[in-house]
Amino acid sequence: LNQPPNQLFSPFSFQNEINEVPFFDVQLPYELALKIFQYLGKAELGRCAQVSRTWKILAEDEVLWYRLCQEEGYLLDMSISDHSCWKLALKNCRAREHMLKTNWKNRVGAVSQLHWEPGRVLCDVHCCDGVVMAGYSSGEVRLWDTRTWDYTAPVLAAVPGPGGAGAQPHVSFVRINSSLAVAAHEDGTVSVWSLLLGQEPIHHFQHNQHIQALALAPGGAAVATASGFQVRVESPDDRGFWQTLGTFEIQKLVNFLNLVPDVTGSPVAVAAAEDIVYLLKAEDPGRILHSVYGQPVTCLDVAAHEAAFGIKTFGWLLNEPNQVL
Numbered sequence: 393l394n395q396p397p398n399q400l401f402s403p404f405s406f407q408n409e410i411n412e413v414p415f416f417d418v419q420l421p422y423e424l425a426l427k428i429f430q431y432l433g434k435a436e437l438g439r440c441a442q443v444s445r446t447w448k449i450l451a452e453d454e455v456l457w458y459r460l461c462q463e464e465g466y467l468l469d470m471s472i473s474d475h476s477c478w479k480l481a482l483k484n485c486r487a488r489e490h491m492l493k494t495n496w497k498n499r500v501g502a503v504s505q506l507h508w509e510p511g512r513v514l515c516d517v518h519c520c521d522g523v524v525m526a527g528y529s530s531g532e533v534r535l536w537d538t539r540t541w542d543y544t545a546p547v548l549a550a551v552p553g554p555g556g557a558g559a560q561p562h563v564s565f566v567r568i569n570s571s572l573a574v575a576a577h578e579d580g581t582v583s584v585w586s587l588l589l590g591q592e593p594i595h596h597f598q599h600n601q602h603i604q605a606l607a608l609a610p611g612g613a614a615v616a617t618a619s620g621f622q623v624r625v626e627s628p629d630d631r632g633f634w635q636t637l638g639t640f641e642i643q644k645l646v647n648f649l650n651l652v653p654d655v656t657g658s659p660v661a662v663a664a665a666e667d668i669v670y671l672l673k674a675e676d677p678g679r680i681l682h683s684v685y686g687q688p689v690t691c692l693d694v695a696a697h698e699a700a701f702g703i704k705t706f707g708w709l710l711n712e713p714n715q716v717l
Contacts, residue, residue, distance in 0.1 A: 425450055434460060434482075454478050461485065515563045523587070525568040525575075531560020533575045533583075535568075548573065549591045550583065567608035574615055576603040582617055584634070595634040597626065605649035607661065614659035618646035623672055625651075625659055638674035648692035648701075655696075662699050664689040669701055 420428075429450055432440065441451040457478035461467055466485040467475075475481045494500070513529040522539040533548040550560050561578040568574070573585045580599035585591070599619035607616040614627040614637075623640040637658060644665040652660040658674040662681070669682040669689060681699060682689075690702040 422450070426453055426455060429453070429456055430459060432456075452479060457482055513562075516566045518566050518568050520568045521570055523568060525566045525573050527563025527566040527575050529562040531562060531577065533563060533566060533573070535573065535587075547591070548575070548583075548585050549593065564603055565606035567606055569608055569610055569612075572608060572613060572615075574606065574608050576606045576617060578602065580619060582606070582615070584615060595626070595628075597624075597634075597636075599624070605646050605663070607649045607651045609651040609655075609659060610653040612651075612653075612655075612659070614651055616649055616651050616659070616661045618642075618649050618663060621645065623649065623661060623663055623670075625661055625672070625674060627659055638672065640670070640672045640678050642670065642678070644668060648689065650692055650694040650699075652694050652699075653696055662692065662694045664692045664701060669699070671699075 429437065429440070432451075437451040437456060441448040454472060454475075454477075458472045458475075461478055461482045464482070464485075466482065472478070512532075515527045515529055517524065517526045519525065519538075522537065524536045524538060525533065526536075527533050531550055533550070535548065561581070563575055564578055565576040566574070568587075571587055573587060574582065576582045580601060580603055582597050582599070582603070583593040584595040586594050599617065599622075601620040603617055603619045605616075605618040608614070612627075614625060616623060616625045618624075621642050621644070623642055623646060624636060625638045625640075626634055626636050628634045640663075642663065642665050644667075646663045646665045648664040650662050652662060661672040663670045663672060667684055667686060667688045668680060669692070671679040671681050682701065682703075684703065687703050687705055690704055692699070692701045694700075
């Protein structure tokens with residue numbers, strides 16, 4: 393106390409005091425010190441770990457690194473007891489993200505061959521939640537679960553065509569969501585499989601003409617098909633029996649077909665037929681969303697309350713939400 397004030401509070405004497413005596417052990421409980429350290433980032437915790445053994449233990453507490461991992465958006469569905477070292481878990485997550493970004497920028501990737509059909513042509517492919525569905529010119533339809541990297545894909549059983557047994561017509565379209573898989577064949581046959589019930593189809597129906605478009609509700613059980621000048625919507629009832637909910641006559645051939653997601657009640661379809669975009673709902677007459685003569689629609693996508701479509705010459709048009717439903 394007899395020292396001059398400038399020496400008593402100098403940073404050098406304060407630093408020497410910390411190096412000699414870890415003051416958290418003396419003045420603060422561990423829980424309170426941990427609460428203070430929660431305001432520090434990765435770099436600050438690394439520096440604090442070099443101060444003393446007590447600070448190292450405190451700076452590497454699992455609570456701190458679990459919080460940092462959660463704040464950076466990693467492993468959000470895990471609890472603190474799921475990892476024995478959250479500092480290492482955060483390091484691995486950041487390294488994996490860095491590798492993905494580097495590979496993406498440098499166009500670095502790897503190709504994994506799921507299946508090869510000798511002498512056959514892949515006609516269409518679709519995927520949902522890591523499950524890949526493919527249709528071939530042989531009429532075969534296969535599934536792969538890439539989440540388990542099981543390359544032995546089961547073949548979904550086909551429905552005999554109008555001519556009975558024999559070679560199956562080639563697959564025109566395939567669609568899959570979290571519960572159903574649908575395939576449309578060249579002869580107008582449409583087959584529906586349940587991903588939970590096995591390889592035998594649970595429903596099938598027939599068109600008299602070639603199918604131009606196929607749509608499957610992203611989160612539901614509705615199926616829409618376009619054949620000739622007709623759009624057909626099918627869906628199961630409360631008891632699981634499939635039925636035709638609506639058949640719509642279109643003035644022109646349909647090029648694009650989508651089912652609106654997250655719709656309560658009857659399914660809603662949006663169809664683009666050359667230069668006209670239709671809104672189709674069961675028990676309601678078809679409504680025209682857009683029509684410009686001589687300017688065909690080049691692409692179509694729908695959301696819960698919006699429909700977006702590209703138009704030749706004009707580029708993109710996005711309709712107002714209240715014009716869809």
